[in-house]
Amino acid sequence: MKKRMPTIPAPMRRLFLLTCLAATTALPALPAFAVEKTAQAKLVVVLVVDGLPQEQVVRYRDQFAQGGFRRLLDQGAWFSDGHQAHGITVTAVGHSAVLTGAYPYQHGIVGNNWIDPVTLASVYCTEDKNHTYIGEETKGSDGTSPANLRVSTLGDELRYSNGERSKVVTVSGKDRGAILLAGKTGTAYMYMSKTGNFASSTYYMKSHPQWVQQYHAGKPQDRFYGKEWRPLLPDAAYSGDADDELVINQKEKEKRFPFVYTSKSGKPDADYYKDLYTGPYVDEMTLDFARAAIEGEKLGQNPAGVPDVLGVSLSSHDYVNHSFGPESRMSHDHLQRLDRMLANFFTYLDKRVGMDNTIVILTADHGFPNVPEFSQSIKRDAQRLDSKKMLADLNQHLTDKFGQKDLVRKWSAPNFLLDYKLIEQKNLRRDDVENAAARFLLDLPGVANSFTRTQFENGSLPRTRMGTLVQRAWHRQRSGDVMVVTKPYWYFGSEAHGTSHGSPYIYDTNVPLMLMGKPFKAGAYGQYAEVMDIAPTLAHLLRLRPPSGSEGRVLTEILR
Numbered sequence: 001m002k003k004r005m006p007t008i009p010a011p012m013r014r015l016f017l018l019t020c021l022a023a024t025t026a027l028p029a030l031p032a033f034a035v036e037k038t039a040q041a042k043l044v045v046v047l048v049v050d051g052l053p054q055e056q057v058v059r060y061r062d063q064f065a066q067g068g069f070r071r072l073l074d075q076g077a078w079f080s081d082g083h084q085a086h087g088i089t090v091t092a093v094g095h096s097a098v099l100t101g102a103y104p105y106q107h108g109i110v111g112n113n114w115i116d117p118v119t120l121a122s123v124y125c126t127e128d129k130n131h132t133y134i135g136e137e138t139k140g141s142d143g144t145s146p147a148n149l150r151v152s153t154l155g156d157e158l159r160y161s162n163g164e165r166s167k168v169v170t171v172s173g174k175d176r177g178a179i180l181l182a183g184k185t186g187t188a189y190m191y192m193s194k195t196g197n198f199a200s201s202t203y204y205m206k207s208h209p210q211w212v213q214q215y216h217a218g219k220p221q222d223r224f225y226g227k228e229w230r231p232l233l234p235d236a237a238y239s240g241d242a243d244d245e246l247v248i249n250q251k252e253k254e255k256r257f258p259f260v261y262t263s264k265s266g267k268p269d270a271d272y273y274k275d276l277y278t279g280p281y282v283d284e285m286t287l288d289f290a291r292a293a294i295e296g297e298k299l300g301q302n303p304a305g306v307p308d309v310l311g312v313s314l315s316s317h318d319y320v321n322h323s324f325g326p327e328s329r330m331s332h333d334h335l336q337r338l339d340r341m342l343a344n345f346f347t348y349l350d351k352r353v354g355m356d357n358t359i360v361i362l363t364a365d366h367g368f369p370n371v372p373e374f375s376q377s378i379k380r381d382a383q384r385l386d387s388k389k390m391l392a393d394l395n396q397h398l399t400d401k402f403g404q405k406d407l408v409r410k411w412s413a414p415n416f417l418l419d420y421k422l423i424e425q426k427n428l429r430r431d432d433v434e435n436a437a438a439r440f441l442l443d444l445p446g447v448a449n450s451f452t453r454t455q456f457e458n459g460s461l462p463r464t465r466m467g468t469l470v471q472r473a474w475h476r477q478r479s480g481d482v483m484v485v486t487k488p489y490w491y492f493g494s495e496a497h498g499t500s501h502g503s504p505y506i507y508d509t510n511v512p513l514m515l516m517g518k519p520f521k522a523g524a525y526g527q528y529a530e531v532m533d534i535a536p537t538l539a540h541l542l543r544l545r546p547p548s549g550s551e552g553r554v555l556t557e558i559l560r
Contacts, residue, residue: 048311052364053364054511076517081526082513083528085103087472089365092125097532100550101154101552102551112125124141130203134208149183151549152183152549156168166308168309169186169189171190171312191286197216211296221268247325255324257329283315300353321499359538362514372384407419414483416481446487473504486503533554
């Protein structure tokens with residue numbers, strides 16, 4: 001049976017109500033809070049200098065002019081311990097990290113190229129046979145879309161949040177530099193080495209807007225024909241640079257200052273446009289095109305009152321460092337010239353958008369080791385590894401051990417792909433073959449470590465910095481079955497000159513990480529930070545959902 005509530009007499013009910021009313025009216029009035037809407041930046045400019053190690057910024061700091069790198073160092077927040085925190089430090093992987101905040105095991109870009117495990121075909125990171133360049137010749141492996149990128153970018157989240165009213169435009173000397181910053185919903189433009197134009201692809205639009213057509217009509221790429229690249233500073237400024245004999249192969253003795261940009265045809269042609277990469281002029285054109293994009297798309301002046309994003313990837317420092325090394329006079333001078341270009345670009349932003357309305361980020365996709373010959377001159381153990389010979393020797397070893405040829409199908413630096421179907425057919429154990437391959441590779445000159453698919457899948461890599469970085473770099477569906485890590489200052493390369501990158505060592509991971517704008521407290525910060533922290537920090541400032549694969553942190557220590 002239900003219990004009935006006792007009946008409260010009417011006089012007591014009235015007394016209770018009066019008491020409650022008195023208590024309510026006796027409460028002090030609540031203060032009125034003014035709700036102030038925080039002003040957002042009108043334009044976010046993300047600059048990625050391809051192949052710029054942190055140590056070069058520090059080494060040449062005193063020679064920078066006032067308005068470029070020095071402005072970022074003096075007026076921005078700069079992390080001296082900033083890193084691309086994954087184990088395969090190449091252009092595509094590093095650019096993917098900047099605005100996704102994700103590691104390769106999530107964003108899926110595991111290299112500039114990788115091997116399809118089913119077809120064994122080489123896959124280029126931004127290739128998409130469904131699309132072509134607009135008005136330009138397109139090959140099957142050319143980069144035309146972000147189809148292989150598996151997560152969203154900050155720009156994607158910005159356009160999602162604002163109903164696509166925000167604009168995201170990127171430009172680069174390399175297709176992967178532009179496409180992987182633009183994400184799925186931005187618009188990418190890339191330098192065409194056959195014509196010197198900046199073109200987009202049919203993934204983004206059917207035809208170029210009028211402002212792009214006007215830019216092309218002026219043929220700005222031809223103004224460098226016959227021009228010389230000479231050192232910008234007095235000779236004494238380069239006194240600490242490496243001897244040319246250590247960084248330039250004897251077969252290429254003519255590749256010294258001054259560099260003259262011409263062609264055998266006597267006029268601008270494909271050879272001339274390609275040669276422009278190794279020098280200051282493609283970067284100059286990239287920044288010019290970025291200005292044209294700001295004007296043409298009215299970036300930073302969005303009538304909807306929402307912010308826009310401009311991504312600029314400056315490619316030439318990578319080409320210079322590959323050819324001559326970061327210790328060379330050529331690399332030193334290129335960085336000084338880039339510094340002056342950035343100063344001019346920042347002055348333009350001051351006038352066009354206003355730096356109070358602009359957030360500027362500068363970072364790099366990877367660093368660089370020294371040329372092996374230079375490293376040897378200062379008593380380092382350094383060499384180049386011949387990957388073709390390594391593959392042949394590994395297959396021969398496995399044949400001798402298991403009695404079966406070609407157990408290794410392909411090599412895609414730094415991964416070997418095993419033939420698991422053949423291993424199963426021959427009643428061999430997968431882990432036996434993996435371990436035999438890994439142990440053999442460990443005994444080769446220049447190899448520091450090797451890891452197997454079983455280790456990656458089980459999460460049983462060593463709990464060291466190297467173990468963490470290579471685990472992040474490995475993708476179950478796109479990476480190989482045995483990964484090799486070279487010794488410090490060794491790298492995979494068959495040419496007898498220059499240098500390359502791609503390792504988990506500090507010289508390849510430690511890159512500039514600079515953030516300038518009203519939200520940031522200027523200063524030099526010694527805390528550990530990652531390039532992956534850029535996207536969540538910008539998402540916090542712009543009040544956006546972080547990108548889908550983001551694992552970075554908000555850099556709260558630099559926020560006002």
